Amino acid sequence: MSASTAAVADAVDTAAAGRRRLALRPGTWVTWGVLTFFLLNLTGVIATVLLNSFGSRWFDSWLPGGWTSHWYSDAWKEFSLGRVLGVTLEVTLLVVAISLILGVPAAYALARRDFPGKRALNLLFVLPILVPPIAYGIPLATMLYKVHLAGTLTGVVLANLVPSIPFVVFTMTPFIEQIDPRIEAAARVCGAKTPTVLGRILAPLLLPGMLAAGILVLVRTFGMFELTFLTSGPTSQTLVVTLFSAVNSAGIRSTQSIDAMAVVYTGSMAVLLLIALRFVNPTQLVARSAD
Amino acid sequence: MTAATTTPTATPSSPPKRPALRHRLAERGVDRTLLLVLPGALALLALFCYPFLYGLQLSFQPTHGGVLGDYQKFFSDPFSRKSIWATFSLAIPASLINVGASIPISYRMRRDFRGKRIMLAVLVVPITLGTVLTAEGILEFFGPAGWFNRTLHLLGLAASPMKLTMNYTGVLLSLIISGFPFAYLLTHSYLSGIHPSLEKAAATLGAGWWQRFRHITLPLLLPGLLTTFSLTFVMAFAVFPSALMVGDPDGHTHVISIEAYEAALERFDYAQGCADAMIMTVLMLAVIGALAAARSRMYRGATGGKG
Amino acid sequence: GAPGSSGAAKAAPPSTLASTPSKPVSLNILDVAGNLQLTQPILDAFKAQHPQIVSGITTSTGTAPELAPKVQAQQQGGNVQIDLVLTGTDGLAAGIEKQLWYNLKPYYDTFFPGLMANYNPAAASMASLAQDQGIELVVTPSGPLLEYDPAKVATPPTTPDALLAWAQAHPGKFQYAQPRNSGPGRTFLMGLPYLLGDSDPSDPTNGWAKTWDYLAQLGKYAASYPTKTSATMTAIAQGTAWMIASTAGWYINPRATGTVPAGIKVVKFDNLTWVSDAQFGVIPKGIPADHLTAVLRLLAFALTPEQQAVTYDQGYFYPGPAVKGVTLAQAPAASQQVVQKFGDPDFDTWTSSGPIRNSLPAQAQVTAFDLWDKKIGAAK
Amino acid sequence: MTAATSASPPSPRASAPRRPDSQLGRLSLRGVSRAYGAHTALHPLDLDITGGEFIALLGPSGCGKTTALNCLAGLLPLTAGEIELDGRRVDTLPPEKRGFGMVFQNYALFPHLTVRANVAFGLKMRGVAKAEIERRVAEVLSLVQLSEHAAKHPAQLSGGQQQRVAIARAIVTEPALVLMDEPLSNLDAALRLTMRGEIRRIHQDFGLTTVYVTHDQEEALSLADRLVVLHDGRVSQIGTPAELYERPADPHVAAFMGYRNLLPLRVSSVDGSTVVAEGDGLRVVGTAAGEPLLVGQDALVAIRPEDLRPAAEGESAVGEAVAEIVEYHGRVLHVEAATAEGRRLHLKAHESVRPGDRLRVAVDAERALVFRSEGALLLEVETEAAGVTAQGEPEAQAS
Amino acid sequence: MTAATSASPPSPRASAPRRPDSQLGRLSLRGVSRAYGAHTALHPLDLDITGGEFIALLGPSGCGKTTALNCLAGLLPLTAGEIELDGRRVDTLPPEKRGFGMVFQNYALFPHLTVRANVAFGLKMRGVAKAEIERRVAEVLSLVQLSEHAAKHPAQLSGGQQQRVAIARAIVTEPALVLMDEPLSNLDAALRLTMRGEIRRIHQDFGLTTVYVTHDQEEALSLADRLVVLHDGRVSQIGTPAELYERPADPHVAAFMGYRNLLPLRVSSVDGSTVVAEGDGLRVVGTAAGEPLLVGQDALVAIRPEDLRPAAEGESAVGEAVAEIVEYHGRVLHVEAATAEGRRLHLKAHESVRPGDRLRVAVDAERALVFRSEGALLLEVETEAAGVTAQGEPEAQAS
């Protein structure tokens, strides 16, 4: 990789430039070394799980002793993955839809207006991302029990909205800020009323942003363990919680079928990720302009 | 929220009263557009603030002892008190390693090269792995008979397998695997926000690469690094499932979230669980606040080419 | 300071129940013992055979420590969502202490005629732990046993002293998991007082002097104590441990599923006193009468000999059946094959040769675990 | 030096053959003003605009031009005052009801719509029939010479083309009034010149009434029938290009109109409108402009560089200065010279002048305007401030 | 119309009294060129720069100006050629070793350092003693009139002030050569004028040798001793301002130098250097420029607007045209007129002209330059292309 960075433009280079690159070498080597080491380990971590899920058994050896796919059917049956995936899908889609409906307008107002109390409001929208989910999840679960929503799908969706709404707000903000307010003004001057401005001008322009935010919330909700764990019941568990219970609950379970479930989980995430990366730059998955 | 919709108070001086108020509010940015934040804000008030305050209030109603009974209990029981140490001793090294490694790597990766986007995409993968797969993978890969130890053995680097799982190291590894890419991508985006012409300018002024880094890039990057540190810290501080799965939850990785979880959901002592959660929040916010304070004392302006 | 508090927990059970729910109900079953491994086929069969009773069965899994708080929270919220809990002695006892389960005695005559008489001796003995607040479903004499890799251990120890000597000769190669979280670990712990001749095997605090002393010795040479049994299984599978504490179920099942190589062998201590283990179905107070009826019908169904035979399973809780006269020959063919292939031919003679004792009551177990943590675990 | 005769301005400017009638009779602004909190961005503005006129709002950055335009468009509510269109009050109408057209500084094209759809947008909003829309859009696009780009998206167009789309979009609805906010400021010099011509041509051809905001006096002078010069939210002067160019009402307007020499002197004698001002070794015989002057008062004398010429033999000179910087501007040289007392003079020279040459300069009395000075330091401050604000706010802090 | 006499250019321009000696004797570029992959951004460039000279690199966007400057600064390695500074080869040195000063288009001020620290940076890097640094920074800051802003951060300064900090930073180390990349392009018109003067003054006062990149011909003409006009990475012409202004080497340079009328005609007769070109009802008697012409060849006739004047009675006119757009520019009017055949002519008028007036225009033969046409369509294409590329890339699509 380091060769390709250097190669492109500087193919016909002067001696001086060559000398300068030479001087940078140790640092470059260390850097790429660290990165390669990290990626190798990462690959190893993923690959062992993947291989194990297809291995009939894997003891003291480099590779499994035989190959099979029955762990997947086992896991599917044992953990009722069909139902769990259905619930997961239902929860995530609801969370995405609701957090977009609540988050996008809020993001719009926050991005476009300066008003007294905006700092407090911003804080309200930042805190749920900063405070550890366990810390507010425990009282939230307690409250949901009181109102008979704990253990229900509704309860899980409500809990997951807490980090998702802020996430939509902060993902959307740069997208909204990119849109020149004068475009809205132009539409108005052209005779467009508010609904038309929203529907014909803003919505199409914000669509990439909403897709990005939606997919990111989808990915996050799919993987949100703590809140779902604290608030879900038997019929409202998502895949990640089932996966955790499978690892942690009593009983003898073959690691292979757990790994098979983990692969199903990661596979679904990877698909979502690939879709997400079509709309957003990788750095946007973690970075946002709002901090 | 705001007085956007309240009835106008009489303003005797100006004859057209209604427009004047609307105008005065509009001047301060208050108009009907603001109603748009209302649903989202109300949802968070109901689902975040209210439960949080409810938990706070609950934490002052312990089953035994006075108002502060549960807080006293937390701090007087050495086992629970030690969870603070366990949390910090994981979160701080993990964040330092993640941010520290991100700096040189993003510094090198600034130039454009073929495959950069793919490289970045690969780095996003761990964020989506999920704690369970990461934990399983760590157990298997770094375990005594895992590829990691087998490779060490093959290379003659270790006589007996290193114990890297079910202990502090395991959790640290999982925090690095999930946290490093996150820190890297953030650092990368902060770094690419620094206009390359600044370093070029420094070069024409006689600064070598180290001086350019030391005097120009680093100071400009520092606020971003602090933010990155804060966010990685937040993630590491909240560590929960992996502390259970690849750690030693009754010992060195008995972090504060486990303490809170056990109090509330294994001992059915919600008051204690809430008190633990409050302690956790306060500690976390204290660290974030300190970092933010440090950050506010630094240069935080534009890092584009222009001043 | 518990969230809300309603009278649901104190609600008296309905005194009379119809024999069939007014309309088919959907049941939520929580398994905190791994019991579904054995009983899932029974649930499926019940659902298939009694659509007029259940319209659906949802199962989920959890851990025993979470059980009581979860049920308690639901009961106090007046919103009990769990109709049946499948639990070991730990969850059972925690609920009894907090009065979370229905007393089922009033329904014995209607739903479980001749219940106690039908249990085999080991099961009958264990059933007393339920104090009529749970229906025992399966039982196993459990252990303690030792599993070893014959490629590395030529002659396995058969006495505690021999084990200690072997561990001393092979430091770090003997392993058992933390008793609090591991069946084999706790069976090993509860079996030692009998093997060592301690003064009162039922009193961990005052009667286990030899045991604690022995474990402290052993701790010097044993490998570290993992939090889960499966870690010890992995260790022996991967060759990092050569000998581990085990039980009948843990010996057969992982080898059958391929988690542990089939070549691993088991050995029993001389003069072994078995420590039995059992699993129960308990019903949280506060579920609707129709659900209660359905659950009771389900539990009764599970105790029929045909269904009990299913619990031979893949040796997971070997043998499994709690009811008299259910033999391996009645079990499904696949089950028979597994047990024949991966079980030890001597198992049946072993279990009939030694005395079988109940495992400690839950409270005493907790005491024992705390002591172990303090005296043994903390020393590592 | 040649005595350039002032060209008489082409007063009723437009006379293109196919010029249609204006949609608008008269637009009246009465005391229109706007405050942002405590800061008054636009002090009461009175202005009557006749159909077909081209009005330029001119002034430095931050003087309130955009504010005024947005008030007209309805994008900003007024703090006070009213706007009447042919006797009908419009200031209470939302922008979409006013029926004006507007061209924004950065064009504000709808990026997701094609050129054609951008232009058609306003007609669609008005519910014009489809066939009619097509016809009118095609007509306007051909007028702005963009017919072959109709299917493109704005991002695929050059700056000048985008500019023309913005104009087309604003005029396709045949609005009573077209508002333009610095429409050329994002273009480079050459293109700005070309587009300036286009705008004037479209204004004439379509019979538009146009209010045009700019901070470029050359642009304003060359385009407008009438100019409104704003300063700090207040009107400094309203007049035709020639009026402003020849008779600026105050030193601000003068500075804006190219009177680059602004000399703070003291009035030494007054004779009717002829005033003599002296100071620092300089002596100017000039014409009183603005308010009457008294002997002894501080004055500000405004002279264009092209009006300062070498003094003839025996002629009384303004003063003597040494050329410091000589810039070549093709046919003329621009000279910056300093007097012994350090005063800087800007002048144009047609002969060869070199740095270091001593120059005796003179000015015709009617070319030197003498204003009453509102404090001697004002000039300095003013020049500096222009430097600061002209650049606009420093980049917003990223964070 | 007045026949403006061409001013003779002030050749050895500088002669300020306290002018120090230049640090540089001679800088030679030999075949300096640079390619990006297959695209050659800069074709071999030969140039000798003498100490104290002010050289402007002039050309439209994308012509390779920045590339050339970056090659000089060492920020971009050369593809071929060498650079010698007083006989010492410097093109192999990294930028930090060359000791040149550079002013970037966007200033590239260090935003986290105060003005003082920005200026001191280069001295600090060279390990100059603290007291000495302080002295020299103070001196330079007072020279650029920023002493009272020394403690501010760049973001707190106006554009012009930032500009001056950038210059101060580049010159404080007394570099052999100062490189400036469009330093004024981000400023508004008024400030640009002021800062232009400053740059020239600093160049003189400090005895600098300066290479200045711009796409603004007026700026280049007014500042530089010598201009290098680039076109598509190749040198079109190198010469003094007057040479370029009066004798552009090709139509590109002419267009750049303000010959706004570029008429594609056909050569009808050649007599020594006097050429007659005709077409579309126009007839121009002009002077051959560039390569020699033959009768019947396509030619491009370049005339400045200010050189087109009303034909005198009986004088043979270039042609007749109807005024279409008349712009008021103070003392002169700018007229755009169209011939019956649709040709557009740009001219300046000092008398009153109104749209619709018929004009007979003439030009002095020596003011009309006749170039051999490199294809008749070239002009059209060229003008359009300038419009497109001058704006730079169209705004990036928001999304």
Ligand SMILES: Nc1ncnc2c1ncn2[C@@H]1O[C@H](COP(=O)(O)OP(=O)(O)OP(=O)(O)O)[C@@H](O)[C@H]1O
């Ligand atoms: N939303 C606002 N809130 C507060 N003050 C404002 C606002 N908009 C403009 N101003 C202030 O009002 C004054 C006039 O602003 P305006 O935008 O009308 O100036 P302008 O003449 O258009 O300037 P420019 O040439 O820079 O566009 C300025 O001082 C500006 O700072």
Ligand SMILES: Nc1ncnc2c1ncn2[C@@H]1O[C@H](COP(=O)(O)OP(=O)(O)OP(=O)(O)O)[C@@H](O)[C@H]1O
């Ligand atoms: N890094 C690069 N890779 C490939 N091509 C480049 C690169 N930098 C510049 N070019 C190309 O080289 C040519 C010259 O670019 P350069 O930046 O020198 O132009 P310029 O004259 O400075 O233009 P401008 O006035 O727009 O700054 C252009 O065609 C440009 O597209």
Ligand SMILES: NCCCCNCCCN
């Ligand atoms: N500025 C980055 C904020 C992104 C918040 N997401 C962090 C949580 C990742 N698990």
Ligand SMILES: [Mg+2]
């Ligand atoms: Mg404006």
Ligand SMILES: [Mg+2]
């Ligand atoms: Mg450039």
